Amino acid sequence: MKLSNQPPKGTADWLPAEFKIRQYIFSVWRQVCQRYGYEEYLTPLVESAEIYRAKSGEEVGGKELVTFKDFGGRELSIRPEMTPSVTRLVSQIYNSAAKPIRWFSIANFMRNEKPQRGRNREFWQLNCDIFGSSSLAAEVEILQLALDLMLEFKPPKNSFTLKISSRVLLKELFSKLKISDKQATAVARVLDKWKKLSPGAISESLTKVGLAKEQIKSLSSFMNNQQLPETPGGADLHFIFQALNDLGYKNYIKYDPTVVRGFDYYDGMVFEIFDNHKNNSRALFGGGRYNGLGALFGGQSWPAVGFAPGDETMKLFLESWGLLKKITEDTSRAVYYLPLLEAGLTKAVWRLAKALRQSGQQVELGLEPQKIGKALDYANKKGLSGVIIFGQEEARKKMYKIKNMATGKETRVNL
Amino acid sequence: MKLSNQPPKGTADWLPAEFKIRQYIFSVWRQVCQRYGYEEYLTPLVESAEIYRAKSGEEVGGKELVTFKDFGGRELSIRPEMTPSVTRLVSQIYNSAAKPIRWFSIANFMRNEKPQRGRNREFWQLNCDIFGSSSLAAEVEILQLALDLMLEFKPPKNSFTLKISSRVLLKELFSKLKISDKQATAVARVLDKWKKLSPGAISESLTKVGLAKEQIKSLSSFMNNQQLPETPGGADLHFIFQALNDLGYKNYIKYDPTVVRGFDYYDGMVFEIFDNHKNNSRALFGGGRYNGLGALFGGQSWPAVGFAPGDETMKLFLESWGLLKKITEDTSRAVYYLPLLEAGLTKAVWRLAKALRQSGQQVELGLEPQKIGKALDYANKKGLSGVIIFGQEEARKKMYKIKNMATGKETRVNL
Numbered sequence: 087m088k089l090s091n092q093p094p095k096g097t098a099d100w101l102p103a104e105f106k107i108r109q110y111i112f113s114v115w116r117q118v119c120q121r122y123g124y125e126e127y128l129t130p131l132v133e134s135a136e137i138y139r140a141k142s143g144e145e146v147g148g149k150e151l152v153t154f155k156d157f158g159g160r161e162l163s164i165r166p167e168m169t170p171s172v173t174r175l176v177s178q179i180y181n182s183a184a185k186p187i188r189w190f191s192i193a194n195f196m197r198n199e200k201p202q203r204g205r206n207r208e209f210w211q212l213n214c215d216i217f218g219s220s221s222l223a224a225e226v227e228i229l230q231l232a233l234d235l236m237l238e239f240k241p242p243k244n245s246f247t248l249k250i251s252s253r254v255l256l257k258e259l260f261s262k263l264k265i266s267d268k269q270a271t272a273v274a275r276v277l278d279k280w281k282k283l284s285p286g287a288i289s290e291s292l293t294k295v296g297l298a299k300e301q302i303k304s305l306s307s308f309m310n311n312q313q314l315p316e317t318p319g320g321a322d323l324h325f326i327f328q329a330l331n332d333l334g335y336k337n338y339i340k341y342d343p344t345v346v347r348g349f350d351y352y353d354g355m356v357f358e359i360f361d362n363h364k365n366n367s368r369a370l371f372g373g374g375r376y377n378g379l380g381a382l383f384g385g386q387s388w389p390a391v392g393f394a395p396g397d398e399t400m401k402l403f404l405e406s407w408g409l410l411k412k413i414t415e416d417t418s419r420a421v422y423y424l425p426l427l428e429a430g431l432t433k434a435v436w437r438l439a440k441a442l443r444q445s446g447q448q449v450e451l452g453l454e455p456q457k458i459g460k461a462l463d464y465a466n467k468k469g470l471s472g473v474i475i476f477g478q479e480e481a482r483k484k485m486y487k488i489k490n491m492a493t494g495k496e497t498r499v500n501l
Numbered sequence: 502m503k504l505s506n507q508p509p510k511g512t513a514d515w516l517p518a519e520f521k522i523r524q525y526i527f528s529v530w531r532q533v534c535q536r537y538g539y540e541e542y543l544t545p546l547v548e549s550a551e552i553y554r555a556k557s558g559e560e561v562g563g564k565e566l567v568t569f570k571d572f573g574g575r576e577l578s579i580r581p582e583m584t585p586s587v588t589r590l591v592s593q594i595y596n597s598a599a600k601p602i603r604w605f606s607i608a609n610f611m612r613n614e615k616p617q618r619g620r621n622r623e624f625w626q627l628n629c630d631i632f633g634s635s636s637l638a639a640e641v642e643i644l645q646l647a648l649d650l651m652l653e654f655k656p657p658k659n660s661f662t663l664k665i666s667s668r669v670l671l672k673e674l675f676s677k678l679k680i681s682d683k684q685a686t687a688v689a690r691v692l693d694k695w696k697k698l699s700p701g702a703i704s705e706s707l708t709k710v711g712l713a714k715e716q717i718k719s720l721s722s723f724m725n726n727q728q729l730p731e732t733p734g735g736a737d738l739h740f741i742f743q744a745l746n747d748l749g750y751k752n753y754i755k756y757d758p759t760v761v762r763g764f765d766y767y768d769g770m771v772f773e774i775f776d777n778h779k780n781n782s783r784a785l786f787g788g789g790r791y792n793g794l795g796a797l798f799g800g801q802s803w804p805a806v807g808f809a810p811g812d813e814t815m816k817l818f819l820e821s822w823g824l825l826k827k828i829t830e831d832t833s834r835a836v837y838y839l840p841l842l843e844a845g846l847t848k849a850v851w852r853l854a855k856a857l858r859q860s861g862q863q864v865e866l867g868l869e870p871q872k873i874g875k876a877l878d879y880a881n882k883k884g885l886s887g888v889i890i891f892g893q894e895e896a897r898k899k900m901y902k903i904k905n906m907a908t909g910k911e912t913r914v915n916l
Contacts (some may be wrong), residue, residue: 088799089552092594094577097545099590101605105541121858123836123865123885126520128511131546131579131609131623137504146592150654154569156622159612162509163580164546175514177506184882186868189517198572205781207571208546216868222867223841226851332848333855337801384503421538426638432748436641440748443536443649450538453601453631470538 096199096207103414108210110413111400112192115212118235121188124214127191129171135163137170140382150197152382161270163197166211168394169351169379176217177383185218192358204368214373215392222322224377224391226329232359232373232393233335241407246370248335249342250326250357253374254319256346257353257443259308263301272352273297273305278346280309310341326355351376355391361399365407370403371395373405420471423490425452425461425475434481438501440475448476465491511614511622518829523625526815527607531628533650534605537642539629542606542618544586550578552585555797561764565612579611583628583809584766584794591632591805592798602631619783619814630807637737640770640790641744643806647727647774648750650810656822661785663750664757665741665772668789669734671761676722677714686765688712688720693761695724721783724758741770766791770806774815776870778821785818786810835886837903840867840876842892849896853916857889864889881905 095100100108115124138147152164165171165225168191176187194210201207212361214231216224229248236246256277260270276291283291285306314320314327323341330339337340354375361370373393404410424442426435435451442449450470452461458475465473475487475496484501508514515523526785531541553562567579580586583606591602609625616622629646631639644663651661671692675685698706702723707717729735729742738756745754769790776785790809795802819825820865839857841850850866855866865885867876873890880888890911891901899916 089549089589089797091553091589091798093545094547094549094575095571095573097547099545099593100543101590101594102540102542105543108543109541118835118836121861121863123838123863125517126524127517128515128520129524130508130514131611132509132512133507134504141819142502142682152571154567154570156510156567158510160509160775174504174506175506175516178514179516184879188865196546200572207714223847223866227868232856282508303581329848330849383506419535423538432638433744436744436748441644446536448536448538450603451638451642453634453642464599469798491689 096201098206098208107401107404107410107413111404112135112210112212115190115192115235115237116233117239119212119214119479122188122231123235124190126478127172127175127189128173128352129165129168129191129324130195131194132162132164133171133174135161137165137174137382138166144371145199146197150199152196152198154442161499165193166195166197167349168193168195168211169349169376169392170382172213172215173379174383175306175388176269177380177385180217180386182382183218187217188215190214190215198455204402206232206394206398210397211394213392213394215390217390218388219390219391220377222325222329225326228391228393229326229330229339229357230333230335232357232395233330233338235395236338236359236370237345239401239404239409241409244300244337244409245362245467246338246403246421247360247362248339248357249360250323250355251343251345251468252323252340252355252443253346253352254354255315255317255343256323258315258317258319259305263304265297269295269297274350275303275348277309278348280344280346285498299418311343312341314341323355345372347372347374347378351379353377357393358416359395361403361406363403366402366406368399368402368499370399418469418471421448421450422472422474423450423452423461423465423468424474424476425456425458426454427456427461427466427475429455431476431478431481435476438474438476438486462491464491511616512622513623515609520821522816522825522828523812526626526812526819527627528762529604529653530607530650531603532626533646533653533657536628536649537603537646539603540677540868541607542582542587542590542604543608544580544590544606545798546588547577548589552589552797553581555577555585560614561612567611567613577688580608581610581612582764583608583610583626584764584791584807585797587628587630588794588805589798591803592800593794595632595801596802597793598633601639602632604632605629605632612821616786618813619817621813625812628807628809630805632805633803634806635792635804637726637744639804639806640737641748643788643808644741644745644754644772645748645750647772647786647810648745648753651753651774651785652750654819654824656818656824657754659781660777660906661753661818662777663772663778664760664775664777665738665770666753666756666758666760667734667738667770668761669737669769670730670732672724673719673730673732673734678719680712684710684712689761690763692720692759693763695759695761697700705910726758727756728740729756760787762787762789764791766794768792772808774810776820776821781817781821783814783817785814805899833884833886834863836863836865836883837887837889838865838867838876838880838883838885839889839891840871840873840879841869842871842873842876843892844870845893846893848894850891853889853891853901877904 272295352374356374358369358372373389505817767789771789773784773787790806
């Protein structure tokens with residue numbers, strides 16, 4: 087039987103060159119989060135399916151959910167997002183923990199959706215949250231952290247924009263327009279598609295939800311207005327903008343009422359970071375405040391604000407702006423090749439490799455006797471930093487030579 | 502609806518304290534592999550179910566396999582092991598790559614089995630392999646790497662033993678005893694349980710496979726003999742033992758014919774590392790040579806040798822020998838708490854946090870105004886390294902103080 091050697095549809099293989107890029111992205115994420123005092127956690131790959139059905143929204147918690155049954159007949163799902171899982175974890179420790187809780191994780195997820203550019207079925211995400219603070223300072227910190235995550239990759243000026251809005255503005259408007267709580271979720275889901283659908287399609291969808299022409303007109307006017315509304319929700323956003331301006335992020339932030347976010351659980355500030363490159367004009371990631379989820383697991387609820395960038399969109403951003411080449415250079419390790427130039431030197435070569443590794447060097451060993459020319463070819467093909475030359479002559483003189491593969495220079499080292 | 506806040510059966514939550522231990526184990530694995538010149542890769546979380554059915558052995562590729570269907574009706578499995586996946590990857594590049602290929606990965610897996618101490622349904626493994634070398638030097642390197650992985654945790658002397666055997670010895674014996682190729686796989690599976698089953702149960706199982714009393718007696722005598730047989734297979738193992746002795750590992754290695762390994766695909770040297778602690782007497786991990794798998798994906802096959810330690814058994818080993826406490830101490834980060842001591846200083850405190858982070862410090866910010874006593878309590882409860890004191894007086898003097906939480910000492914720093 088001959089099987090396909092390609093990965094399943096919607097998934098990707100990371101050969102070492104690709105792995106280095108992803109690992110670099112993850113290590114930047116980790117560093118920036120740690121700089122803000124966030125602690126890393128991880129949850130199981132699978133959860134009870136019901137926790138997604140309860141709160142993830144119609145697609146992620148519905149038809150896109152990958153489910154199966156375990157031996158006990160429990161219906162489990164591969165996690166399609168982190169928020170329900172991390173909420174479950176926080177519910178175990180919330181009462182006893184020092185608050186606020188600042189947590190992050192880097193994990194893989196799966197959604198059974200149609201694969202498209204930037205959205206694979208399996209993807210990796212950083213999830214970064216503050217639990218236990220209702221202060222607007224939490225919003226400011228989360229947005230600053232998201233901005234620093236982007237800036238840490240040293241992108242050009244104006245390469246991205248953080249667009250901010252708030253579900254509170256919608257709530258205030260719904261209340262003014264007498265849109266019922268029952269209609270609110272459906273209306274928010276339509277508004278989330280504001281830039282993807284035509285005005286006609288939006289209007290049609292809102293009519294289906296039961297809105298009247300006047301209500302639709304008012305919603306439309308809100309969505310097209312670039313000024314912050316003069317409401318309590320608007321005043322909160324104003325505070326956030328002022329703080330970020332003062333911290334030096336003015337050129338990267340913008341109020342945008344069309345930012346709504348797809349998950350039903352957002353109930354405060356929401357944001358998305360957009361790539362401004364003409365070839366990759368898209369939302370890179372987003373997040374916001376979601377205070378209601380804790381109650382899922384019984385007892386009280388708690389304030390929460392967070393966000394979740396994905397590896398694939400981050401990579402597309404870096405690619406758009408020509409930042410990948412530098413990453414590949416920066417992450418190359420100094421690996422030396424130590425060939426076995428004479429079969430009689432086997433034991434001596436193995437001992438030398440051991441000694442070099444113990445001193446912290448990265449040494450790849452030749453497993454079979456090899457002429458120096460072949461050894462140099464091998465090191466060259468693999469892009470290694472140098473070749474350690476240790477033949478009969480060097481052994482007699484109790485030394486070895488290091489040939490630098492970039493410059494061709496040889497350095498003598500005594501054993 | 503109130504949902505359970507516990508993880509699904511057979512899985513585990515890693516809160517930050519637990520995450521640090523796992524991350525420490527992973528970072529040791531990564532460092533040691535890189536020291537030997539191995540490159541990291543990753544495969545998708547899921548694979549076509551048929552690749553496991555074809556080669557993983559009766560349990561892992563059978564009743565323990567977690568499967569589901571994607572939108573296209575393809576039957577997929579969450580990976581229960583890495584070997585079929587990495588073989589698939591290697592088949593994409595084998596012909597064009599410089600050989601040998603040295604690769605490793607650190608990934609999570611799932612098997613729908615009965616959870617027990619050291620074996621959860623979801624688990625993490627390091628997979629470490631050399632592809633493309635038939636030289637015994639590859640066996641020596643892989644065993645040395647496995648030994649160094651253990652020794653890197655600085656365990657006490659005699660805390661573990663690497664037990665080595667070879668499927669070639671079994672093959673030689675089967676040929677001598679006229680055990681057919683058809684019977685061989687079933688016989689090897691029985692022999693793999695040698696230490697778990699009683700002699701009577703072993704005998705019964707072998708009789709079921711169709712072996713005669715004389716054949717069973719010869720097998721039994723082989724399994725109980727601590728001397729290397731004088732066969733070509735025995736000579737190969739002798740070479741390996743000599744090389745490892747010469748490299749200084751003599752006290753950690755031993756020939757043991759009862760090491761067989763559960764996977765059908767092993768066809769040369771096999772090994773297992775055993776914890777010698779009386780409270781955790783168990784195989785920690787193992788591996789061996791498996792040359793036949795490449796053909797699964799069409800075309801030629803290639804030589805391969807590798808191994809795969811798991812996170813949970815490694816943690817149990819560290820726990821048995823009292824090594825976890827030191828790890829927790831070694832991995833604690835220097836995180837400082839910067840409280841907001843006066844509401845009027847909000848902007849100044851935020852700017853100070855930004856500056857400190859830009860200089861590489863890890864700074865957790867107080868989000869709401871707080872008295873110094875509360876701030877110290879918070880830092881103490883969280884086990885942070887220090888508190889940065891910046892109130893009205895410090896602001897006036899353009900300085901801040903760092904209070905070391907361990908010693909209580911205060912250091913003044915000018916802004």
